[in-house]
Amino acid sequence: MTPKNALRYAYYPGCSLHASAGEYDLSTRELFKKLNIGLTEVPDWFCCGATPAHNVDELLSLSLCAKNLELAEQVEGDLAVACAACFSRLKTTQHILSESEFKRQQVEKAIDAPVPLNGNVKHLLDILARDLGLKRLGQAVTKPLSGLKVACYYGCLLTRPTDVPNLDCVEAPTIMEDVLQAVGAETVAWSHRLECCGANFTLSRPGVVVQLSHAILDSAKAAGADCIMVACPLCHGNLDIRQKEIEGVYGTHYAMPVFYITQLVGLAAGLKADKLGLDALIVNPMPLLKEKQLI
């Protein structure tokens, strides 16, 4: 039984979290349970359209997001989103439809329902940093991540597009660093925290991804980071799953674990490795976590 004034959200996991990023989904649910934040999955949610839809057909892309926003209305609370791309698409849809009456009418015809434009769409980071608050987050920490040097990686979509009211400053955001410092970790200042990892070129032109993700891993290493933290399943795929390949191409050795935000915060909140899906990571984080005495 949750208290009356507790935080409560509708939860939109997005496709990745039900597939390749299962550990992100698991750690999110476990962390929120631990923090007494209610999370109810939106019934019958489906794909936001991601990058392909809006490249092919704007109406389709807007309608997919609009329908999901409409479905989310059934659940009490703001809409919590884990994936950076889903977050960006849902926010962008709200923005475009509130700016253009014409497009809104088109979309409403397509989905045969009114689009809720005023509902809040919130990324998990926003919920942790602002709704729960850094202070309360700090109080929930049982095992501070002291000594762990983390390179916070934002990627492209958490703060973009620029004209959509978004999570944090487009060019110099701090929200990830704020959250991690609140749970006792040390964040490094580094150059590539906002550069693109290559995103979904990972399927069509993997060479591009290897090159771009290499630059990111390289500069995180140069800045003295032990690991990288992300909030996007695609970034995670490129930096974690492709890390071995990148090492092969460039003849380097990083062994740089790539965590989801909820995994690191979950660790600090005292959750065990099996509740955080740490075994699903390709670059094994255990040696690092043992060395820092975090597990």
Added chain:
Amino acid sequence: MSRIGVFVCHCGENISRTVDVERVAAEVGKLPGVAFSTDYKYMCSDPGQGLLKKAIREERLSHVVVAACSPRMHEKTFRKAVESAGLNPFLCEMANIREHCSWVHEDRDEATVKAIEIVGMMVERVKKNRVLPTITVPVTKRSLVIGGGIAGIQAALDIADAGHEVVLVEREPSIGGHMAQLSETFPTLDCSQCIMTPKMVDVANHPRIKLYTYAEIEHVEGYIGNFQVTVRRKARSVIEEKCTGCGVCMEKCPVRKIPNTFDRDLGMRPAIYVPFPQAVPNTPVIDRENCTKFKTGKCGVCQKVCGPGAVDYEQEDRLIVEPVGAIVVATGFDLYSIEEKPKGSSIKGYGEFGHGRIPDVIDGMTFERLASASGPTGGKIMRPSDGREPKQIVFIQCVGSRAREKGISYCSKICCMYTAKHTMLYHHKVHDGQAYVFFMDARTPGKSYDEFWRRSIEEEEAVYIRGMVSRLYQKGDKIVVMGSDISVGVQVEIEADMVVLATAVQPRKGADTLAQKLGISYDKYHFYSEAHAKLRPVECATAGIYLAGACQGPKDIPDTVSQASAAAAKVMTLFARDQLEREPIVARVRETGCVGCFYCKKVCPYGAVEEKEIRDRQGNLVKVVAYVNPGVCGGCGTCQATCPSKSVELDGYTDEQIVAMIESL
């Protein structure tokens, strides 16, 4: 009985295309009081005005209504014509059947009916018009110039040379402004100090210029021809009359490590200082925040070593009231500080460029000080971090300017040219160095400007890359510049030793506060607004106040000097007459009805309402009523709308007139 003449204009086809002007003239001719009505193709033309004058004389007209364009366009024209025919000009009104009717309607019948009604309203209104005498006010032939940069200096010298006294007020301890900080100037590369300092000396020596440095405008009262300006002379702690400028105090001051803002914090200065050696006046000032004497009470070295005994720790701010007839505002600009998002501003910072975090990322003005022969490095280009000469230097234009997503959408106008100049200065001093420039467009309109820019590329070997930079970061002792070259569509990375940012020109900090003191308007960026963008570019909408230089919008030196001389010419035009004529559209108080609540005083934006005592013959106070100073009143009518006892009315816009208009419908 009125004998009103109505003159309906075709305005070529502008009105007659949609409005049946002949029918309008015929219909309003039937209205009671109208003695004459006609239409004509161009009423404002010479024959049109002739027709009007002839009708006034021959038909013995008592009032005139011209049905034509907006009064903003031609009210003055027709009132003048009416006056020359012997009528009081304020017995002429305009009915706007162009902007308010023909231009906005399509149906000819409906538009004609509406035009007849508009003219009918004005006919009823003009019947209630009173003869209004023109107001004359005396002119104090002294001028105030605010700001001692090149704009203020030029305006002050021009006005003073014309024989009028000038009070020049400068906030900093010396005049000279930004131009004194520059190394060399485009497009001729002449040394800024060499052309600037003689003018500064001229100001100091001019018998008709009263110079207040280290002073600010405290308060402004009055109106055109009759301002009372209170100037705060900040405590300098050095008595200007006694100081000889020998400089011993500065040599002996034990506090030496204060960053010199004039040198963009590259050099150091003592606590008692002049901002730069050529300062005018050459009188030091004590920086009380950093002075040991003021911080702890111990020290007092400067006072001991000062021969003439000019150092005065007890000195306090002084307030001086100066009567002036005109004000030239020349407060200049600041460069956009890009490190952080400025507090309470809608303008975002440039965290991604690392300015303030990476020591060798500097702004354009800092580069000027590095390149200046009188600068902290003696004109040698060196990195602030380690003093090494940069061999690869990157210039980034449009930092803050033309960046809507950062909050500034305007072009700062000077950066394309000064960046071209910087590449040249760099090439002259570092022969084996390479300069790169990231730019969006090269904007070089101006005499010899484009040639100058081409020279930087063709002769001085600067590499121009069309595209913007996304990010700068430190890698070892290099700065990696990540940008794009959009002309070939590739990403570019340059490992630079130094990066120079051409940051946006912004109005001076506090420009809004000064504008509120002066009662002048400003735009959303706080640049001061001119009365008309094209036809009145140096005047404010507030009479008697003129603009010069970058406080009105980004400007280079030639434009600034031109505008300053233009502002001076406007002041001289004002001073050419002993009496000033003003339109008598002012508020009048009906003293019998006034209950002295002074709501009008509270709402008056011009500060025109005064308190007036009414006394009986024995001198006993009967009551205190409001009095509107006709010299100050701007004729906005706010008092009329506010007055609970209906005791104040705006001449030309009385309730009686407005009600007559409504009732005619």
